[in-house]
Amino acid sequence: MTYKIGDIVTGVVTGIQPYGAFVLVDDEFQGLIHISEVKSGYIKDIAEYLEIGQEITVQIIDIDEYTKKCSLSLRSLSQENYTRRYRKKHFFTHPHHEIGFQSLADNMPAWIDEAMTRLSDK
16 A cells, blocks of 8 residues: 555554664555653653554554555644643743832942942052
8 A cells, every 4th residue: 555644544563762763664664653642741751651562553654665664643643732831931030029229229229339449459
């Protein structure tokens, strides 16, 4: 059978590695589901989601015509809405202390005097 990119096929997981799972689609066609294509978000261990001998439905996302191997995706078929968590920005001052440039204004005369004495000593 000839496959094309975007086809949804059924296959059997034949092997699992830390980087992905190998899937046999038919006798002449096999593919790899990269760990990033299993589901949205971080996956620590792919074996928690797939096991050898499991029959799964996947989508073809790339095909190598010469070797008859393809890249497969489970993630493209899932309906999960994955929202990326953003880190909160950290400020070196507390945001509730709205002092602005007041500390600079308070120290500026002393810094100017110190700089002037250093310049006059030279």
